[in-house]
Amino acid sequence: xxxxxxILSASAGAGHVRAAEALEKAFSQSGAAREIRHIDVxxxxxxxxxxxxxxxxxxxxxxxxxxxxxxYDHLDKPWKNERRRLxxxxxxxxxxVNLLKEYEPDIAICTHFLPSEILSWLKAxxxxxxxxxxxxxxxxxHAMWLCRHYEQYFVALDETRMxxxxxxxxxxxxxxxxxxxxxxxxxxxxxxxxxxxHGLAPDKTTILVSAxxxxxxxxxxxxxxxxxxxxxxxxVVLCGRNEELKKRLDKRAAKRRPGSRRSIINIGxxxxxxxxxxxxxxxxxxxxxxxxxxxxRGLRHHREHRRAALLSTDGTTVAx
Numbered sequence: 363x364x365x366x367x368x369i370l371s372a373s374a375g376a377g378h379v380r381a382a383e384a385l386e387k388a389f390s391q392s393g394a395a396r397e398i399r400h401i402d403v404x405x406x407x408x409x410x411x412x413x414x415x416x417x418x419x420x421x422x423x424x425x426x427x428x429x430x431x432x433x434y435d436h437l438d439k440p441w442k443n444e445r446r447r448l449x450x451x452x453x454x455x456x457x458x459v460n461l462l463k464e465y466e467p468d469i470a471i472c473t474h475f476l477p478s479e480i481l482s483w484l485k486a487x488x489x490x491x492x493x494x495x496x497x498x499x500x501x502x503x504h505a506m507w508l509c510r511h512y513e514q515y516f517v518a519l520d521e522t523r524m525x526x527x528x529x530x531x532x533x534x535x536x537x538x539x540x541x542x543x544x545x546x547x548x549x550x551x552x553x554x555x556x557x558x559x560h561g562l563a564p565d566k567t568t569i570l571v572s573a574x575x576x577x578x579x580x581x582x583x584x585x586x587x588x589x590x591x592x593x594x595x596x597x598v599v600l601c602g603r604n605e606e607l608k609k610r611l612d613k614r615a616a617k618r619r620p621g622s623r624r625s626i627i628n629i630g631x632x633x634x635x636x637x638x639x640x641x642x643x644x645x646x647x648x649x650x651x652x653x654x655x656x657x658x659r660g661l662r663h664h665r666e667h668r669r670a671a672l673l674s675t676d677g678t679t680v681a682x
Contacts, residue, residue: 473497518539562627
């Protein structure tokens with residue numbers, strides 16, 4: 363049993379945090395640790411840095427996806443920009459460094475590349491000695507996930523493991539485990555009961571649209587397309603924390619023609635994703651992680667993620 367487990371995530375998108383919460387719950391339920399602490403590392407950085415990592419990132423995904431695509435490609439050069447990135451990170455994450463040195467965990471588990479890079483540097487300088495496990499919360503692995511001082515990588519797919527081996531990661535330090543999900547998704551739920559619980563028509567085809575925890579992507583365009591369906595259906599749009607998106611969609615839904623065979627229900631942030639998924643016949647969502655189908659490589663990556671999702675129907679993985 364571990365004495366202290368430290369789980370490190372970053373709220374640049376919701377997937378990294380959700381994976382960390384799933385790990386926290388798994389440690390707690392299994393009794394594998396006496397003390398478990400999960401922190402969002404962006405809370406241990408300065409205001410400007412937090413803005414760049416969260417707000418600016420989300421703004422680019424929504425408003426300038428082509429810029430996001432260019433940055434993704436430009437930075438995806440294994441072992442090329444690590445010194446520059448680390449210098450920038452060290453300058454802005456001193457409170458995080460202090461926390462790591464003071465807390466002295468038995469193991470640190472990272473679900474985002476920012477803390478894993480800092481931990482790797484501290485281990486290289488012999489300033490901390492705790493083992494580091496890195497959980498890659500994307501189906502693919504971007505160069506920013508790569509670091510030199512760690513004990514184990516956990517990845518989603520065999521293809522990811524093979525790619526990392528070619529980049530020089532030792533096979534013995536790679537485990538194909540899937541992406542962590544909350545145990546609640548493993549519990550079977552009755553579709554009709556879930557529809558009734560959430561005020562949905564019990565016998566109508568139900569389409570669930572997920573914009574992720576932060577409500578990003580071209581959800582309005584998707585909602586417009588679905589409003590033209592020729593079949594009777596109800597569409598549930600999960601807007602995440604994007605309150606402006608929900609207001610715009612609610613305003614549009616209020617103008618729906620009387621007697622329409624299609625209904626659109628817009629939901630704000632919810633922790634009941636498992637219930638809405640159980641209530642639905644089909645889920646439409648964005649690709650996980652840094653993948654955005656709007657950038658030049660996006661269509662190919664979208665196909666790769668769709669294939670990955672098909673490979674993950676055993677419940678061991680879920681897209682971010």
